[in-house]
Amino acid sequence: MKLLSIIAIIAMILVISCSVQKSNQRATSTSEYGYIRLSGSMLNREARIDGNIVGVDPEDDSNTLRLKSGLHKLEIRSSNRILLTEDLLVTEGQTVEVTVP
Secondary structure, X not given: OHHHHHHHHHHHHHHHHHHXXXXXHHHHHHHOEEXXXXXXXXXXXXXXXXXXXXXXXXXXXXXXXXXXXXXEEEEEEEOXXXXXXXEEEEOXXXXXXXXXX
């Protein structure tokens, strides 16, 4: 009987520790991101982050992009001309403001 109680207590401790670890993982994964806000008209322009085209609304004068924290290269292009190239440091939970030329 005592052996069964000890096994049950150990099992409960394992279940509780696993659930705490998963909730901590979720909390850190959402905070690993920051934002870039593009202010200005994106009409006839495209935005590239680290060489990849990102979707922006050309009708909106403010587009916000969620990115993983770290250093990113932003390019704003129009008709295959580069209008802006900038290296941006995105930090957790912060928003970097960029004015579109």
